[in-house]
Structures are given as structure tokens and as C-alpha cells.
Amino acid sequence: MPSKSSARLAALTVAAVCSAASTVVLISPAHADSVRIHDIQGTTRISPYAGQKVADVSGIVTGIRTYGSSKGFWIQDPNADDNPATSEGVFVFTSSTPKGVAVGDLVTVSGTVSEYVPGGTSSGNQSITEITKPTTTVVSSGNAVPAAVVVDAKSVPAAYAPAGDAAAGNSINGLTLEPSKYALDYYESLEGENVQVADTRVVGASDPYTELWVTVKPRENANRRGGTVYGSYDSQNTGRIQIQSLGSTAAFPKANVGDVLEGATTGPLDYNQFGGYTLVANSIGTLKSGGIERETTQKQKRGELAVATYNVENLDPSDDTFAAHAAAIVNNLQSPDIVSLEEIQDNNGATNDGTVAADQTVQKLIDAIAAAGGPTYDWRSIDPTNGTDGGEPGGNIRQVFLFNPERVSFTDRAGGDATTAVGVTREHGKAALTISPGRIDPANEAWTSSRKPLVGEFVFRGRTVFVIANHFNSKGGDYGLTSATQPVPRSSEVQRHQQATLVNAFVKDILDTQKNADVVALGDINDFEFSDTAKILETDGALWSAIKSLPKSERYSYVYQGNTQVLDQILVSPSIRRGCDFEYDSVHVNSEFNDQISDHDPQVLRFKP
Template sequence: MSSTLPRTTSRTAAVSAVIATAVAAGLLTGGPATAAEAISIHDIQGTTRISPLAGKQVSGVPGIVTGVRTYGSRGFWMQETRADDNPATSEGVFIHTGSVPTVAAGDAVTVSGTVTEYIPGGASSGNQSLTQITRPTVTVTSSGNPIPEPTTITAHAVPSVYAPEGDPAAGGSINGLPLKPASYALDYYESLEGTNVRIGSSRVVGATDPYSALWVTVKPYENPSARGGTVYGSYTSQNTGRLQIQSLTPKAQQPFPKANVGDWLTGTTEGPLDFNQFGGYTLTAHALGTVADRGLERETTDKQRAGELAVATYNVENLDPTDPQPKFDALAKAVVENLASPDIVALEEIQDDNGAKNDGTVAAGQTMKRFTDAIVAAGGPAYEWRGIDPVNNEDGGQPGGNIRQVFLFNPERVSFTDRAGGDATTATGVVRERGRAALTHSPGRIDPANTAWENSRKPLAGEFTFRGRTVFLIANHFGSKGGDESLLSHRQPPNRSSEVQRLQQARAVNTFVKEILAAQRTADVLVLGDINDFEFSLTTKALTDGGALCPAVMSLPRAERYSYVYQGNSQVLDQILTSPSIRHFTYDSVHINAEFAEQNSDHDPQVLRFRP
């Protein structure tokens, strides 16, 4: 701390002096005038996330072009050839041209324009900003120059602490804090913003997505999953080695490689370090390594034994009759083969009979017929189903899609207890019949008028019988994380605004489970579905309040606790929680989607087997 502060103070004073002298020389406008010295890129970048020259005009800034982007946000990166001695100041910057640049890598240029701070996704996203020069005038002074030697990003170079605590006086923002690249991972990456960087062979921790990007880790021993990913296990374990990789070469000229989690991006990957809306710090490669396929296979769970009840949950990602038959076939095959034909499946994201066409249709009979027929065609059981049609456009999701949860069940193995009267707006309740708990409506919705479910899916409760034993299931699809700030937010810790609604939803479900247990202490209850939150979250804690439920995922080794991969983090979103009477069970997060470039859904299904 004592060695950093004087250097930062000195650099701030030096930048102020440069600004003042540059104004007098006509190299910069908008500040006080004193004497003259050329503005360099590191003077523009400064020692915090926000340029000390933001909003000002600069003239004649020199550099070598290190990369050119001809699509998306068009422009080029240039880099200073004479670096200063301060590791906090980046030597590279993005020049936003708005049209296809006329420069090439290796050109020596001088640039005049306006220094701006661009926030990908807009200010409301909470994202950090990218320092750039806009409305530029570019002069090429020579060509064919060597590109500045890249900085190699290694496991040793990236600090193990992710980010500093935000400044309370600035609303928790880290924007104004002096960068400490030796102490914090985000500061380290920020100190390289716009510069030419490279990585060596690195393990893929986020599969190639539809937008031609993948994620690697430069820290292969950082919270590894059992299958090659990186497990996100707490709000303070953000996995600092993750880095997004994209290509500077347009797809039409060179297709982006397909990679699954656990593959390796071998050789050298090199290019400018960008910051974008969907992944934050991103190596935009002008030289891309080669994907080495490590042969990741889709998992298959064990078949339940005769006396075991197998219950699964699966988010089938907006399934509706307008989807191509291969999607139905692939999902059906997964139910039959990978999930071993569970006795009950709680499905999330079943859409109505014409999908996202917003015409008032709410029934999902055609969707379910195509799906159950596809399961039979795949060699599975003739599942029956139960669900409740929502009020049009009241449950969130795509407008007109009317997504909801649905129960599938195998009538050869389990029976459904139908109790009439449940609909979109009528709440099911709990009564005691002959000394045992029972639902007033089955299927039924839990407290649908509760504001916790506004513009969100209402839980579906059902009463089942297996070998003479009643089992209660509550299928859920809690509110999404949309609107939350990312791990790379300029606020640290980030604002997780969506958690407020999920916390209310969890409390409502917990209250209902307690009503069942009050009527019958030994009742078997399973709460399952797309909870949209982590096993360590306040949402999960609210679900388990008072010992009413236990998250079954906690029975797995830490390296296997995940159902979803986001920005290179393998994490829990889908869960099955058990009531106290369910003491012995086997649990499986069946990894068939989230780790793969080719997916039938972006979620992995979960299966629990137990003897009621």
C-alpha cells in the first residue's frame, strides 16, 4: 500500500501536467493551458477505470495498430511503443471509427478525436466502461511495423482476489479507485484494456456459443469441475482465471471453432483485450489457437430400482409446436436414455400451442402431445401429463408464449390424484384427511394472487401415489436473473436486484411446504424446478427456512454441483429440495446440455431417486 500510493499520486500529478502543457500546444482542448508535451495512450487511460481526459479532444496521439475489427463495433486498437513505468496504466486504446477502418495491423498512426467512456449495454446495465477515442481523424505515418510484443496472461499474473470493495461514497462503484493490478483480477485486466495480450494453451470452461465466443481459464486448478469446467461456489469465489475469447476474423472468412467444456484451446491465442456487454474482458484474437477435443460425453443416469421413485426436473427452453421435430426428438431421447425414463418429470418452459404468437392462445395440449408422442417413439413410456393454463401474458417469458410448468408421469408406475377446481387464479390449499395431508386442488397453483408471482410463473402443486405412499411435488420456475449486474459490474459487490422477487417466491413456497408438514409431519415433499438461483443464495436459504427442506444438490461433491454454465462459471440454477422424511436418496445432475456447443436446452436436468 505504501509503495503504491506515492506512485499513483505522482502519476496523477504527471498526467495533470501533461494535460496542461498539451492544451497550450493545441494537442488537447477543453482544459486549462500551460506548456507542451504530446499526449500518450497511457495518459488517456490513466490510473483508474475512467480516463482523466474523458470528454476532451486530443490530437496527434501516436501508436501502432494491433488489431482491426470490420464488423460489430467497427474500429481498431492501437498501442503505445514507449510504455511508462506504471503497471496501472494501459498502453492500448480502441479507436471507434463506426465504419470499416482503412488501416491495417502494423500501421504507425496518429489519431485525433474525442476521448469517451463507452458503457456496453448502457448505464443501467451497471457494466464498466471502455475507454476509446471517437470521431477520429487518422493519419498513417508508416506501414509494416512490428506489432508490440503482447503481454502474456498467466495463472501467476492474475491475482486470486477478484475485485476491490466499491467506494461507499460513490454508491459502491470502483470506477474512481486507483487500479491495483497486482492485487485484484479486475484491476489487472483493466490495466491491459486495449493492449495486445496472449494466452498459452488453456482449458475451455464455457462452450462455443451462437455468437462465436467461448470461455477459457488461465488457472486450470481454480475450482475445477469433475468434467473440465470451473465451479462457481460462492459470491466471493468468482474464478479469476476466466477469460472470453472471440475472433477478429469475420465468420464468413473463417468459421469460429466449436468447443465443449473440458476441451483445450492449444497453442497461442493473441489479440487486443476488449471489454464488451456479454462477457466483459475479451481477448479478440487475430491469432487463434486450435481446439483439442477431449471427448466430453453426455451423461446417463442410473435406472431406478423397482421400489424407487425417480423424479426429475428439466427446463426444455420454450418448447412449442412451432419448434422443429428434431428438437422434440432430441428432448424425448434425453428423457428416455439420459434420464432413464423417470417416473415423474417436472417440465419448465412449456409454451402454448402456437408458441410466441401473441393471439390469446393459452392451452398447451398440442405441445404436450408432440412431446409425449416423441417420448413413445424414442422407446419411452406413454407418459400422461397434468398442468394448468395460465392467464394470457401473466406469467412472464416471451410475450404470447405463456410458459408454464407441467408434470409428466408414467401411469404404469405412479398415479396422479386428481382433485378438481384448480385453475390459473385459484389457490390450492392443504387439508388433513384421515390423519394425512392432502391438497384441496391437484393440480393446483400456490397462492397465485401473491405479488411474488407478478409477471412470473406460478408454482404447480400435485399429489401423486407410488406403491401406496403419497408424494407431494411442487414444480417451480422462479424469476430470472434479468436485470442483475454482472460479476464485472463497476459496483462491487454487484447489485442483484432480481433476487428480491425470488426471495419472496421462496418464502411463499416454504410457507406452503410448512402447511403440508403441519398437517402431516412425515409427508414426502419435493420442491423442484428452475429455481434460477444458487445453492448458497438467500433464495435457497429461504426455501429451507425452519428445516422444511434440504437442497439435494448439497449431497454431491463440490466439483459436481452445477446445472448451467454462464460466462465460464459452472453453477447451480436447477434444484430438487427434499422434506425431512426423505432421508435416503441418490441425486444426479445429468450433464447433457450446459457444457456443450450443441444444446437441446441450456439447462441440465436433475434426477432424484428414493423409496417413499
């Protein structure tokens, strides 16, 4: 997935383009013929007054935002019309910290109606209707805030979004809202209004940006640990909603998946660049722990080979997470025989000075594992060419094999480097790699600005096992589920499909040479087990995603915007699958927790080669 932190920091540094507001305190009635808020909001996503000046728009202040790049306040008309498609609330963008207004003030606002797209138009996000360059007059103070609209399982429709207008590039912006039919239309009809959720279960843990996700539909695709499973492109989970706070960041709850915000959480409904519709809370319910604990997998038996994949999220020597990663590998993963690590950075991390070696990073992790009571792993990898494999600039992320030399041996075959392609040959009647470790077709354009698969030849109890460590192209650049374009385009999967095609072809080369070869392709596939990426990897039965051996409710390695979903996979060749003598475990130690050391859960496969 894309680096949330880098995108967010960029967003927060964008200078506000609107002029500072002015506030006048004056006790006088609003003009009777003023434009009302529901007139400004209209019955579509785009205001009929967009780009026009409006005067003396009346409303009661329901919330004030004093932080970030979008400072301002929300106002709401207490006298709603009878059209459920028109919102009675709107955001007033002041650019600087609002002064002279307080929650409960009845105000009139004059300014220009604007449609602001968080993240810019290239993000695909919907726009927020705002009044910009405002002049505000306080009419009276201490008024009751309009009663919050209760958002619950009964009010949110089961269908997620309408199909966009094909003539407008599948945009939903011009469509008349149908809030009783589509969840996105329902939320849009409440944009800027005071809303409330109550006794909601957390489905996305608190993050460093003081955000979390809850569901108002506790039965919607729920799993036993409290999450909401994303099981298909038609299962967007309509009950999810993001929670932020207008209060102190220190007071924001540190919640895990499965926890509950008891009581009411109330505030204006905003639209956020990183998640869409967001309840920006004036008050947050009381956190009640759901009690989930980090999982521990079973120890492999003597005759079983345990192979794992673990994305350690941009690990470099300056990080303070080595001991925690080591403890997870030793205690929660039970020291697998082979571990494919993704996102190992070079020796100086994000410093962009041409360094590509990662031996210090890897050795620090190996030492930490040994200190935690685990084996002294050996390792193999190939340094990438500087700046060619994507990820954090300067970091030169790559995949690394750790292996326990007391349990498994690595077959070294000379010649592997960043630009040389590994091939398959026949040796003593069986498949063998031409170089080991090696990289699959590294010059192919499918790997442009992306990680090249690392292939290794291992021997366990006399049996050769081919392991392919992958880190496919991220979903960066894809539109979010709340996009103004519906169905949502997934541009990033084009490159993943190319990558999957190459990996599938390489596995076929092995199997054409030795039909019963044991092949494991694993890693951060950056796509779902039901995706076309997975289907391409599985073409002609060369591979099969073993996470599908789990019940659907347990298939996840990642939590994104309140959806528990699969990104990390271990795929196996027919000889492993047909034997049915394997166990798969998605070990949930990170994705559901607010104190995660990586945003990915490791995966473990145990089988008898």
C-alpha cells in the first residue's frame, strides 16, 4: 500500500489558497430572503451555487476546527426542509484559526461557495461544499445545537454507491442523491450536519493521526476478532465510518479492533482525504476494550517446513522496532525455518546517498532474534540498483531470505545480481535454478519502480524447495472506495497483473522441468485473494493461494479504512496443495492494534515437502 504518512504530510503542508476570514459581532436578524444552507447544498454532490457569492447564510455553529490546513467551522440550519437529499450543514473555511465564534452561536455568513476536493482532483475524491472568504456576523449566542442525526444500521442503506454517469466518465457528481438507496448518497446528504453514532465497534485501530474507524453495522461481514471483512469488490461494508476529534489529540482513545466506543460519539460529518466521510467529534464515546490479544501460531513439527512472509515496514538500522520484530518472529511465529522479509531498507534508510547494501539492517535483526531466544539465522538477498525499486526515496527496499541453517540449507549458485535474470535448468533429472539467489526478469518493464522477485533454492531433509519472495506494485494512485468515480477504477493493478504474469510463467518453467517440484511464491502481493492478480498467479493451476484454505472470515493480513483484507499471501504449487498435508496461519500481531510495529500481519505455511 502507499505510504500514508508521506501523502498526509504533503497534504498538511499545502498552503491554503483562500483569504483569511473576518468576523463581526453584531446583534441583528438575518435577512429573510437569504439563501438557505440546503439551497447551497442542493440535491447533487455539486452545489448549484458553486463559484457564486452568497450573503447572510444563517446557521448555528456546531463545531470549530482549529488545526490542520482546513481551519474553519460548521454551521447548520435548525429549520430543515422536507427534502432528505439536501443537507442542512456546511463548512465555512476561514484559512486561519476561527476567531469570534463559538459552538451555539447563531451566525450569518457571506462569502463564496466553493467545491474543495481533498487531495486534489487527481485523488479521485469527492468534493466538500464550503463557504470561502467569509465574513461572519454573530447574531446571538448560547443557542441549542441542532439535534444530531442518528446514523445506525437501519439508516444506512445496504447498497454502497450508484453507478456513475458514463457520459461524464462514470462520475456520480451530477446524479441526484438517493439517500434511502445508496450509502454514499446517504452520507453525502448529511455532509456538514451534526450526526451521531452510538455504541459502535472499532473496526480500524487508532493511528498516529488520531483517527479510527467504527461500524454502525455490527453484523456486517463481522469476524470473531471484531473486524469487518472485505471479501469482494461488491462488499464495501457500508457501515464503516471514520472518527476524528475536534478535541485534544492526547485525549483521543487508543483503540484496537474489537473495542467499543460506548455511548454517543457526536459531531459534524466531514469528508476526509484519507477515508472519505468522517465524523469529526465534539464528543467521543467511552472506550471499552474488546480484549483481543496478539496471536501465536503453532510450532512446526520436526518433519514440517515452516515458511513465512513478513513485511517489516521500511526497516532500517535507525528504527527502534528490532526487538519487537524479533519477539514476534520468535514467539508469535515460532521461529519459522524460512522467512521472506519485505521492506528491508539499506544501511542508512531514507538517506539518499547511493547506499544500497543492507547487511547492517539484516544483521541487526538477526542479532535481535538470537537475543530473543531464536535461532541464529543466515540470510540471502540481492542489493537493488540504487533508486530503481520504488518505496521510500533513498531506502532501496528489497526482499530478504532468513533461514535457520540448523533446519534448512541454501543452495548457492553464483552469478546473481540486480540485473541478471534467473533461469531454470535441469540437473540430475530435476529442476534447478541457474543462479541462486536470483531475480526474475529484472529488466522487464513490469518491474519499473517496483521490487523484483527474489528466488532461492532451499533443501529441507533432502528435498528441494523453490521459494519466490515477492513485493508487488502498491495500490498507490488508486481511487478510494468513496471516490466520485463509480465503479472505482484500480489503475495500479495493471502493473501487478504484468508482474503476476511473469511470476506465473517462471513457476511454469520450474514445473515443466519437474512436474512435482515444490514451489512457494509468497510475500506482499498488494492485492486480494479474490483479485485478478491472484487469479493470474494461479493460471493453469501453477499456484494456489493457500490463504483460501481458511474460512472467509479469517482471511486477512491488513486493515485499511476499517476493512480487514488480504494483501500478504503464500501461494503453493500443486505438489504441496494436493498433499493436503499443510497448515496455513495468518498470524494477527499488527494490523488490528494501535501500537503496531508494522501495518502487515505475517503469514506462515507449514507443510511436509
